[in-house]
Amino acid sequence: MNNGTLYIIAAPSGAGKTSLVKQLVADLDNLTVSISHTTRQMRPGEMHGQDYYFVTVADFQAMLEKQAFLEHARVFDNFYGTAQQTVEENLKKGFDVILEIDWQGAQQIKKLLPDSLSIFILPPSTEILLQRLRNRGQDDEQVIARRMRDAVTEISHHDEFDYLVVNDVFDQALTELKSIIIANRLTKQRQQHNLRVLLTSLLS
Numbered sequence: 001m002n003n004g005t006l007y008i009i010a011a012p013s014g015a016g017k018t019s020l021v022k023q024l025v026a027d028l029d030n031l032t033v034s035i036s037h038t039t040r041q042m043r044p045g046e047m048h049g050q051d052y053y054f055v056t057v058a059d060f061q062a063m064l065e066k067q068a069f070l071e072h073a074r075v076f077d078n079f080y081g082t083a084q085q086t087v088e089e090n091l092k093k094g095f096d097v098i099l100e101i102d103w104q105g106a107q108q109i110k111k112l113l114p115d116s117l118s119i120f121i122l123p124p125s126t127e128i129l130l131q132r133l134r135n136r137g138q139d140d141e142q143v144i145a146r147r148m149r150d151a152v153t154e155i156s157h158h159d160e161f162d163y164l165v166v167n168d169v170f171d172q173a174l175t176e177l178k179s180i181i182i183a184n185r186l187t188k189q190r191q192q193h194n195l196r197v198l199l200t201s202l203l204s
Helices: 017-027 057-065 084-092 103-112 126-136 141-155 170-185 188-194 196-203
Strands: 006-010 031-033 069-075 078-083 096-100 117-122 163-166
Touching (some): 006 103, 017 170, 057 069, 078 103, 117 170
Parallel strands (some): 006 096, 031 096, 117 163
């Protein structure tokens, strides 16, 4: 069985990454999202084990000591980490796996797993990014200002990624993300395995 591909998807807060990834997984087979561990508080509408594994700082530190994370980072005074075991199990089963992480995590993953593919999602403009953050209604103006400052840092690392997608029109951005994954599934290496019976028949 072919191992799946690990996809790293990063974006500044408010760029629409979560909505795009959710629809991407709904539309494509054999694609799953790795659920990260975080110490931040659960937001309205979120569910433990579905959006994140919400853990205490003490629990997170214990996992760090056991070297249970593929990557981890501190963002907005909270810790985030990707559990190594779950990711590896899904890849070995042939599933493509998406990691929704920031540029710091992307750097760590690329060093450990250089065959992973990374995608950075850009907002169409600073003004639209600011409006999206305000429309979420989750943060006060002080936090929004901080997220906007951090967005500049995030975007400055765009050149470390393999693909860039602009989320202006949602459906177009979604189509572009699908195109990346579908094209990778059609590479010679993966298709020679998937089509081995057909190839044998055609060459006999």
